[in-house]
Amino acid sequence: MVTSAASDSASTPIRVAIAGASGYAGGEILRLLLGHPAYLDGSLTIGALTAGGNAGATLGEFHPHLLPLAGRVLEPTTIDRLAGHDVVFLGLPHGNSAEIATQLPEQTVIIDCGADFRLQSAAEWERYYKSEHAGTWPYGLPELPGHREKLAGATRIAVPGCYPTAASLALAPAVAAGIVEPRVTVVAVSGTSGAGRAPKADLLGSEVMGSAKAYGVGGVHRHTPEITQNLSAIAGTEVTVSFTPVLAPMPRGILATCTAVTTATTAEARAIYEKAYADEPFVHVLPENVYPQTGAVIGSNAAQIGVTVDEAAGLLVVIAAIDNLTKGTAGGAVQSMNLALGLPETAGLSTVGVAP
Ligand SMILES: NC(=O)C1=CN([C@@H]2O[C@H](COP(=O)(O)OP(=O)(O)OC[C@H]3O[C@@H](n4cnc5c(N)ncnc54)[C@H](OP(=O)(O)O)[C@@H]3O)[C@@H](O)[C@H]2O)C=CC1
Numbered sequence: 001m002v003t004s005a006a007s008d009s010a011s012t013p014i015r016v017a018i019a020g021a022s023g024y025a026g027g028e029i030l031r032l033l034l035g036h037p038a039y040l041d042g043s044l045t046i047g048a049l050t051a052g053g054n055a056g057a058t059l060g061e062f063h064p065h066l067l068p069l070a071g072r073v074l075e076p077t078t079i080d081r082l083a084g085h086d087v088v089f090l091g092l093p094h095g096n097s098a099e100i101a102t103q104l105p106e107q108t109v110i111i112d113c114g115a116d117f118r119l120q121s122a123a124e125w126e127r128y129y130k131s132e133h134a135g136t137w138p139y140g141l142p143e144l145p146g147h148r149e150k151l152a153g154a155t156r157i158a159v160p161g162c163y164p165t166a167a168s169l170a171l172a173p174a175v176a177a178g179i180v181e182p183r184v185t186v187v188a189v190s191g192t193s194g195a196g197r198a199p200k201a202d203l204l205g206s207e208v209m210g211s212a213k214a215y216g217v218g219g220v221h222r223h224t225p226e227i228t229q230n231l232s233a234i235a236g237t238e239v240t241v242s243f244t245p246v247l248a249p250m251p252r253g254i255l256a257t258c259t260a261v262t263t264a265t266t267a268e269a270r271a272i273y274e275k276a277y278a279d280e281p282f283v284h285v286l287p288e289n290v291y292p293q294t295g296a297v298i299g300s301n302a303a304q305i306g307v308t309v310d311e312a313a314g315l316l317v318v319i320a321a322i323d324n325l326t327k328g329t330a331g332g333a334v335q336s337m338n339l340a341l342g343l344p345e346t347a348g349l350s351t352v353g354v355a356p
């Protein structure tokens with residue numbers, strides 16, 4: 001067990017590898033690890049950093065902000081290079097994780113930022129991802145009921161999608177308390193880093209700057225079944241989710257506006273949220289009439305949440321802001337690693353953002 005490596009850290013440092021280190025998720029994991037107390041005291045070391053076609057280049061060519069590792073050469077993503085590590089983060093496109101996971105030892109902690117192992121339903125996977133379902137791993141969103149316990153000591157972890165992180169945290173308390181009808185609407189604005197750093201014409205500056213656009217409209221976005229799975233498990237009944245993602249001209253951040261029919265008052269709803277998240281280190285329910293902004297969570301692992309009821313419309317309105325690359329990917333991945341290894345859950349993670 002790597003848990004024992006963590007507890008025996010004075011003599012045996014935890015060795016961590018990152019597959020997909022040239023990508024946005026891989027880079028953000030490295031940024032967080034470089035500030036992690038276990039890295040700073042030498043009980044965690046950063047081993048292999050791998051890439052696809054960019055293997056052979058230096059990390060600094062893609063992540064010049066990661067100065068201490070800028071000279072490291074990216075290796076090809078092979079089992080040989082990933083073997084021998086206690087923790088392997090996978091920051092690869094969907095569909096690459098299963099083959100790697102089956103060839104690494106059971107005791108290696110594999111933390112997959114991709115979608116491959118998030119969904120329980122093979123039918124839903126096939127419908128949205130058009131490929132064979134690889135399986136289901138513990139889901140790296142400890143704030144959802146029952147998940148923290150499953151992540152403690154886990155050796156296989158599926159990091160949630162960025163939109164499902166925001167939407168699930170926004171709606172979980174209301175669904176758990178049964179104050180909303182099991183039919184919710186999520187409209188979430190995302191920065192362009194959510195789409196990764198591989199070049200795509202619709203992500204060119206000239207296409208994105210000064211313009212916001214909805215995409216994946218009408219229930220076709222692949223995060224719809226993931227949000228549905230999370231909320232239905234909490235409700236104990238099928239929750240219908242209408243999800244509309246919106247691409248916004250900003251590099252990072254998600255602002256998810258979530259609504260559902262309710263007869264609760266603002267005071268009742270707020271009391272439920274304040275109680276649900278009172279002990280959560282990364283989920284902050286803002287004061288009444290204060291609503292979150294992405295600019296307040298950039299680089300932080302916080303989810304900031306504003307809660308009210310539009311009593312005339314009979315709608316609960318919950319707005320959540322996260323950094324898609326931090327709480328929405330790499331921060332969630334490091335939080336999950338901490339739980340898997342028996343380290344303090346908050347180690348290396350801050351609720352303090354970078355602004356303006
Ligand atoms: N960006 C986000 O906000 C979020 C991303 N995720 C998930 O994290 C994963 C990584 O995303 P992201 O970092 O944004 O993507 P990027 O496109 O930025 O990075 C992808 C990484 O994978 C490598 N890669 C691509 N194809 C292959 C291959 N065939 N074999 C080996 N390596 C390969 C790339 O290497 P090279 O540079 O050589 O091409 C690069 O290092 C994805 O599954 C994504 O869905 C999850 C939540 C949010």
Ligand SMILES: CC(=O)N[C@@H](CCC(=O)OP(=O)(O)O)C(=O)O
Nearest residue numbers: 114115161162163190191194195
């Ligand atoms: C802006 C943007 O394009 N966002 C991505 C979601 C990013 C994310 O969470 O991704 P994974 O499920 O891929 O891990 C999208 O809509 O596909």
